[in-house]
Amino acid sequence: MSKTIAVIGLSWGDEGKGKFVDFLAQKADIVVRYNGGNNAGHTIEANGVKYKFKLMPSGAPLEKEGVIANGCVVDPKVLLEEIKNLKNLNKKINLKLSSTAHVIFPFHRILDGLEEKTKGSYAAGTTKRGIGPTYSDKAARWGIRVFDLINPDLLKLKLEKLFKIKKELINIYDPNWDTDLDTIYEEYKSYGEQLKPYVIDTAYYLNNAVDSGTKILFEAAQGSLLGLDHGFYPYGTSSNANALGICAGTGIPPKKIGKIIGIVKAYTSRVGEGNFPTELFNETAHKIREQGHEYGTVTGRPRRVGWLDLFNIKYGIMVNGVDKIVLTLLDALHGINPIKICTGYELDGEILESWPIQSEIIENCKPIYKTFEGWDEKTREQWMEIAEIGYKALPEAMKVYIQTIKEILKTEIAMVSIGPDRKETIVLENVSF
């Protein structure tokens, strides 16, 4: 069996993937991003330093080798900024960038905003980072890839063609929009020169690494429910933000993907639009948002919050083939009493067996809740002390919450998290490569 572990968010993103990629990276050799782009925001806290990454794989604070594989879309400016920031922190950059990842251009970002306006009530509330339009160009087979970016002649040839059509398209929405092709070309040529030292054929590289027993972590961006094929379409992103995306996004065949760890937040959050049946709007929502610092890393938007939805999580366990789960942000629920969990749904008097998929029907589904006693508020220092002692020191009501989740999901809980720092982690079952 290959020595690979995938870390996947089982909800709508921001489950704490970054923290656990960093945690597991302590024993890994390579960390691989395989989907999405700088729509992601992954936060890591370790040794008193807070890192926020949009593109860099989350092994960077530990100076682990990072791979941005072919399934990603890359805004070169953002990547170069992250490299610079890490260098300023005296971190060694150990990065490999796929020659076949697609490149985000300014016109993609503009189109992202214009398309959203046109979609009206079907808009997902995107991060406006050009993710959808760049993946659209990839699927239409006229996208510009990293290989083109680092070859100025190819870049010029392809950019001229793409720019012409994009300009005409943008002008349909906004007749006054104008920009200069040469400026974009010169800017991107310079990005290509700077990124060239990192560019390789990552599929070949990673397959060799897997075959020689290298310990590899796959870091999903976004969450399973935002996934293009198995998420809440159209209110999601444009990549397969789940374990299914690993193979196409890296070139590693399915039989070489090892363990799958699903990250689950103790409640639910969502940024952007779309169904959220367990959403809360009252004081409780406000308290959870503040205690969990639920504001988007990328856009700063307040995240929508609601009760944990185990019907959703079961769906995530199914499509990802999750082996074990990690429960995060349990501390952020302190002082909330009672706490609820959605265990299923009712539609027209019938109990649902699986999601009806169409957002218009999900709208009419009524959550069925199980109610729990909450636990008292504690200071950060107290949570730190509890983490040091371990599981037995957790509040009794939290233990009931954790054990009930495990029973309902019929899935082992590998770790629980009671604070953002690497140390604020309690291991219940070792996850080994």
Ligand code: GDP
């Ligand atoms: P990701 O996108 O899945 O990597 O998650 P984000 O980093 O966007 O959002 C998770 C936020 O919660 C980050 O600010 C983390 O530092 C923080 N976090 C992670 N685990 C915990 C936890 O157990 N408790 C608290 N209070 N914060 C956590």
Ligand code: IMO
């Ligand atoms: P991480 O990796 C939460 C959401 C956006 C929007 C939809 C589509 O930090 O968990 P896009 O810009 O991708 O076209 O937006 O997806 N979204 C995220 N929500 N966490 C993320 O990433 C997200 N990336 C995209 O808010 O609803």
Ligand code: MG
């Ligand atoms: Mg995030």
